[in-house]
Amino acid sequence: MTTTLQSGQSPRISLLGTTALLFEPPGAMDIHTQRRIWWLARQVEAWPCTKEAVPGMSNLMLVFSDPPRNVDSVEADLLAAWSRAEELHLEGRIVELPVIYGGEYGPHIADVIDHTGLTIEEIVRFHTEPLYTVFALGSHPGYCYLGGMDPRIATPRRKVPVRGLPGGAVSIGGSQTGVSASEGPSGWNTIGHTDMAFFNPLRTPPALLAPGDMIRFRAERIIK
Amino acid sequence: MIEILSRTLLSSVQDLGRDGYLRLGVGTSGAMDRVALAAGNILLGNPENSASIEIQMFPFEARFLEDIAFALTGADAAAELDGKPIPAWWTLQARKGQVLKLNPTKRGARSYLALAGGIDVPVVLGSRSTQFRGSFGGHCGRNLQRGDVLGAIRTEQRSEFFDHLPAAGFGVEPPEFALPLGDTEAVAQGIRTFVRVLPAGEYDCYTEAALESFWNKDWMITTQSDRYGFRLEGEALATRQALEQRSHGIVPGVIQVPPSGQPIIQLRDAQPSGGYPKIGTVIEADIWRLAQAKLCTQLRFVPTTYDEALSALDTVRDYLEKVRRLARLYRLAKR
Numbered sequence: 001m002t003t004t005l006q007s008g009q010s011p012r013i014s015l016l017g018t019t020a021l022l023f024e025p026p027g028a029m030d031i032h033t034q035r036r037i038w039w040l041a042r043q044v045e046a047w048p049c050t051k052e053a054v055p056g057m058s059n060l061m062l063v064f065s066d067p068p069r070n071v072d073s074v075e076a077d078l079l080a081a082w083s084r085a086e087e088l089h090l091e092g093r094i095v096e097l098p099v100i101y102g103g104e105y106g107p108h109i110a111d112v113i114d115h116t117g118l119t120i121e122e123i124v125r126f127h128t129e130p131l132y133t134v135f136a137l138g139s140h141p142g143y144c145y146l147g148g149m150d151p152r153i154a155t156p157r158r159k160v161p162v163r164g165l166p167g168g169a170v171s172i173g174g175s176q177t178g179v180s181a182s183e184g185p186s187g188w189n190t191i192g193h194t195d196m197a198f199f200n201p202l203r204t205p206p207a208l209l210a211p212g213d214m215i216r217f218r219a220e221r222i223i224k
Numbered sequence: 225m226i227e228i229l230s231r232t233l234l235s236s237v238q239d240l241g242r243d244g245y246l247r248l249g250v251g252t253s254g255a256m257d258r259v260a261l262a263a264g265n266i267l268l269g270n271p272e273n274s275a276s277i278e279i280q281m282f283p284f285e286a287r288f289l290e291d292i293a294f295a296l297t298g299a300d301a302a303a304e305l306d307g308k309p310i311p312a313w314w315t316l317q318a319r320k321g322q323v324l325k326l327n328p329t330k331r332g333a334r335s336y337l338a339l340a341g342g343i344d345v346p347v348v349l350g351s352r353s354t355q356f357r358g359s360f361g362g363h364c365g366r367n368l369q370r371g372d373v374l375g376a377i378r379t380e381q382r383s384e385f386f387d388h389l390p391a392a393g394f395g396v397e398p399p400e401f402a403l404p405l406g407d408t409e410a411v412a413q414g415i416r417t418f419v420r421v422l423p424a425g426e427y428d429c430y431t432e433a434a435l436e437s438f439w440n441k442d443w444m445i446t447t448q449s450d451r452y453g454f455r456l457e458g459e460a461l462a463t464r465q466a467l468e469q470r471s472h473g474i475v476p477g478v479i480q481v482p483p484s485g486q487p488i489i490q491l492r493d494a495q496p497s498g499g500y501p502k503i504g505t506v507i508e509a510d511i512w513r514l515a516q517a518k519l520c521t522q523l524r525f526v527p528t529t530y531d532e533a534l535s536a537l538d539t540v541r542d543y544l545e546k547v548r549r550l551a552r553l554y555r556l557a558k559r
Contacts, residue, residue: 012425014424014425014502015422015423015424015505015530016424016473016474016475016477016478016502016505017422017424017475017477017478017505017506017507017508017533018422018507018508018509018530018533018534018537019475019476019477019505019508020473020475022425022472022473024425024470024472029470041247051243051244052243052244052246052247053247054246054247054473054496054497055247056470056471056472056473056497057470057471057472058470059470059472059473060473061246061472061473061474061475063246063473063475067533067534067537069534071530136247136471136497137247137248137249138246138247138249138471138473138495138496138497139249139471139495139496139497140249140251140357140358140495141245141248141249141250141355141357141358142248142249142358143249145471145497176471181249182357182358182359184357199248199249199358201348201349201355201358201360201361202348205248206245206248206250206349207248207249
């Protein structure tokens with residue numbers, strides 16, 4: 001049996017050593033919860049005890065500027081702020097990413113076909129149809145966690161992570177999809193490739209995309 | 225300036241790390257042993273956060289291309305300057321042309337070479353630390369190679385400090401002696417490291433047997449351990465039921481348990497988010513102990529509380545303050 005811990009009644013708050021607090025409210029991993037997380041992040045980053053407020057997928061990490069002596073009062077402040085939290089509508093831009101699906105660019109698309117029972121054309125259609133919202137950045141510089149994938153193409157993460165996956169790899173991990181921003185290991189199923197550069201430390205802002213921005217994948221080519 | 229002479233190395237330029245960009249997916253990087261990095265800088269009169277060279281593979285050799293003071297902290301690598309031994313945790317004046325050699329360590333895994341003024345590499349997103357995944361920061365965003373030449377930042381403070389450095393140099397008591405923890409005999413032999421752990425989000429989801437093993441059994445640091453994380457080997461840790469986590473922020477020290485049941489401690493180059501269940505977090509005040517644990521040695525987790533973890537941070541701060549007082553004393557004595 002799989003339990004999703006976030007499905008409890010009240011938010012969970014847990015310590016990450018003396019470095020940070022993790023705030024996990026109950027509710028679905030959807031755009032409504034995420035907009036309240038964005039609102040909460042704006043509040044929390046103004047607190048004196050905060051070094052950085054880091055939104056995750058319907059959760060928030062508060063990194064301490066200096067570990068507070070009384071952590072209970074910070075927890076109480078978080079709960080109080082969440083109870084007031086509104087949906088913050090971030091006006092994002094829409095970025096279209098041309099993708100080559102399958103073949104050498106999508107080494108695990110066969111696993112997605114096997115798992116879903118769909119054809120490659122159906123997978124590409126379901127993957128390119130939605131307008132995905134950037135929920136949060138994380139994992140590695142410029143990487144975006146996206147919301148809005150069609151559950152029909154959900155495919156479990158790989159048992160053994162793949163090393164040295166190139167930047168631009170378009171992949172599916174469980175019910176999420178994303179694009180890697182630089183070469184590195186990944187446990188997700190790579191189905192295609194795009195050539196976009198997502199991060200440049202010398203640019204302002206350094207990341208191409210921000211929470212609230214939207215991505216549409218366009219099938220440039222399908223290799224069978 | 226110094227020139228790297230060694231052929232193969234896993235050495236990089238690091239400071240205390242990059243803050244404030246986790247929400248762009250940029251992990252902190254920075255020295256694995258922040259106490260050693262800070263102490264080396266304090267010995268030289270540098271700002272604590274100045275960049276130094278983190279050396280993870282020995283022997284390591286470099287040639288000084290100018291007269292410059294340097295400090296060695298971290299693992300005792302039986303260092304030699306032109307063949308003459310240098311004590312551990314020591315600062316000394318080097319002359320142009322002299323060769324510094326660090327030998328394989330008996331105890332400890334990482335040494336830090338600090339230069340007066342601090343290593344001069346560009347600040348990228350607020351830090352000089354090497355960000356390997358993003359290929360930026362440090363020296364060209366990569367590990368150092370043979371032939372690389374690194375300069376030091378020139379400051380007035382540096383030349384003043386120079387003049388007041390005793391000829392034989394001076395040193396401080398390493399934290400492994402000043403801040404003992406656990407079975408000191410096993411620590412001294414380098415066979416076992418003790419670190420304090422605070423329970424994390426999913427701690428209560430583990431079986432009693434798993435928690436018993438977690439706190440009371442040895443965990444071997446496998447050879448698949450590096451700056452990204454330490455992969456441990458021991459009795460597999462089982463949860464009472466399967467867990468599914470949404471991607472969330474994590475920090476160095478977090479102990480994740482993937483489905484195999486073998487824990488991974490995320491470290492300085494770890495990605496800033498993850499989804500595996502977290503059983504605990506090695507407290508920040510003890511990460512330097514992890515940084516100095518060698519591969520294939522044993523690790524023990526010691527339960528602690530938030531208040532104790534804060535006191536442990538104070539103890540580290542007090543130790544560095546002692547180093548600062550000592551450095552000032554030597555400087556004034558020479559005047």
